[in-house]
Amino acid sequence: MNRYPKRDDLRAMSGYHSPQVSVPVRLNTNESPIEPPTEFVRDLAAAVGDIRWNRYPDRAARELRSAIAALHQVRPENVFVANGSNEVLQSVLLAYGGAGRTVATFEPTYQLHSHIARIAGSTVVNGNRNGDFTLSEDEVRRVLTDHQPSVTFLCSPNNPTGLAEDPALIASTVATAPGVVVVDEAYAQFSPHSALPLVNDESRVAVSRTFSKTWSMAAARLGYLIGPTWMIEDLDVVALPYHLDALKQVAGITALRYVSHMERGVADVVAERERLLSEMRTMPLTVWPSQANFILFRPDSTGGARSGGARSGGGPAGGAAGEIGRRVWQHLLDNGVLVRDCSSWEGLAGCLRVTVGSAGENDAFLVALRSAVSARD
Numbered sequence: 515m516n517r518y519p520k521r522d523d524l525r526a527m528s529g530y531h532s533p534q535v536s537v538p539v540r541l542n543t544n545e546s547p548i549e550p551p552t553e554f555v556r557d558l559a560a561a562v563g564d565i566r567w568n569r570y571p572d573r574a575a576r577e578l579r580s581a582i583a584a585l586h587q588v589r590p591e592n593v594f595v596a597n598g599s600n601e602v603l604q605s606v607l608l609a610y611g612g613a614g615r616t617v618a619t620f621e622p623t624y625q626l627h628s629h630i631a632r633i634a635g636s637t638v639v640n641g642n643r644n645g646d647f648t649l650s651e652d653e654v655r656r657v658l659t660d661h662q663p664s665v666t667f668l669c670s671p672n673n674p675t676g677l678a679e680d681p682a683l684i685a686s687t688v689a690t691a692p693g694v695v696v697v698d699e700a701y702a703q704f705s706p707h708s709a710l711p712l713v714n715d716e717s718r719v720a721v722s723r724t725f726s727k728t729w730s731m732a733a734a735r736l737g738y739l740i741g742p743t744w745m746i747e748d749l750d751v752v753a754l755p756y757h758l759d760a761l762k763q764v765a766g767i768t769a770l771r772y773v774s775h776m777e778r779g780v781a782d783v784v785a786e787r788e789r790l791l792s793e794m795r796t797m798p799l800t801v802w803p804s805q806a807n808f809i810l811f812r813p814d815s816t817g818g819a820r821s822g823g824a825r826s827g828g829g830p831a832g833g834a835a836g837e838i839g840r841r842v843w844q845h846l847l848d849n850g851v852l853v854r855d856c857s858s859w860e861g862l863a864g865c866l867r868v869t870v871g872s873a874g875e876n877d878a879f880l881v882a883l884r885s886a887v888s889a890r891d
C-alpha cells in the first residue's frame with residue numbers, strides 16, 4: 515500500500531537523534547557519570563509496592579509539584595512537570611507557538627528549541643551569537659523588534675557552547691520581549707547564576723529544568739518548569755491527561771530527598787571538567803570555556819593549542835575543519851569513546867562536544883584524543 519504523505523511542512527525534516535552506539539565510553543549526551551545513591555534505589559523499590567497500578571496516577575502530580583516547589587521556594591502553582599524538559603518545551607510551544615506565530619532562538623544553541631517549534635507549526639527565526647558565542651543585546655533587540663516572537667528561547671548555560679548567558683542580558687530580554695521567554699537551565703547546577711529570581715506572576719519568563727543531568731536520572735525522563743501561575747494553567751491545558759506516570763512521580767519525589775548527594779556529584783564533575791580543560795589546552799585544539807558538564811572543542815587544522823576565543827570565520831571553519839573534526843570523531847570512536855559531532859550545527863564546523871564523565875572515562879578520552887590529534891600530523 516502507498517504511504518500516506520505527512521504534513522508538507524514536515525517533509526524536509528528528519529528526527530532529532532544523538533547516535534546510541536554501544537561503546538565502552540559514552541560521552542555524547544551530557545548525562546551524569548554518577549549513579550544515584552543506593553538508598554534512592556532502595557526507597558524507590560519500596561515505593562513501587564505502594565503504587566495502585568490499576569488506577570491512573572495523580573493527574574496534577576501534586577506531591578511532586580510540591581516537592582519541587584519546596585526545593586525552589588516557590589508555590590506548587592508555579593510548577594509544571596513533564597516527561598523530560600523536552601516535553602516541557604513542547605508544551606510551551608503548543609501553548610504559545612504554533613501556526614502563524616514566531617519563535618526566536620540564538621544560534622548555535624540547543625537544536626530542539628527550533629526543531630520542536632517547527633513541529634508545532636511555528637515559524638522559527640534564528641538570531642546569531644558573537645564570534646566567541648556570547649550574545650549581544652543589540653542582536654537580541656534586533657530579533658525581538660523585527661520578528662515580534664511569541665516565544666524567545668535562551669539557554670543558560672548554553673548547549674553546546676558551554677557558557678551561562680550574562681544575567682543582565684537575560685533581564686533585558688525578559689523586559690523587552692513581546693511574548694514569553696523561556697530560559698532553558700538544563701545545566702543550571704553547574705552555572706554561577708540562575709534566572710529563577712526573575713520569575714513571578716507579573717512576568718512572562720519561565721525557567722525549565724531537568725532531572726536528566728545532575729540528578730542522575732536520565733532513564734526516568736522527568737523535567738519541569740518554574741513559571742507564572744497563568745503560564746502553568748496554560749500548560750496544563752495542552753498536557754495530555756495523566757501524562758506523568760505514577761512511577762516517575764515517585765522517582766522524582768524520592769530523588770529530591772538526596773539533594774546533598776546531587777550537590778557532591780556536581781562538585782566532582784566540576785573538578786573533572788577543570789582537569790579535562792587544562793589537559794585539552796595542551797593539545798592542538800581550540801577549547802571553549804565551560805560552565806556546564808560538557809566541553810566544546812575543535813581540532814586545529816594548523817596545530818598548536820589555542821583556547822576558546824573567536825570561532826574562525828572562513829578558512830578552516832569550512833570544509834577542511836569539518837573533515838578534520840569528523841576524522842578525530844571517528845578516531846575516538848575507533849578507540850571506544852563516543853563524543854558528539856556538532857559539525858552540522860550552525861557555525862560549528864569541525865566542532866566536537868565531550869561530556870564530562872567519570873575519572874576513568876575522562877582518562878580514556880584524553881588518551882584517545884591525544885593520539886587522534888597527533889595521528890593527524
Ligand code: PMP
Pocket residue numbers: 543544597598599600601624669673698700701723724725726732735736737
Ligand atoms: N535542554 C537542553 C539545553 C539540553 O541539553 C537537553 C538534553 N540534551 C534538554 C533540554 C532535554 O533534557 P531532557 O528532555 O532529558 O530533560
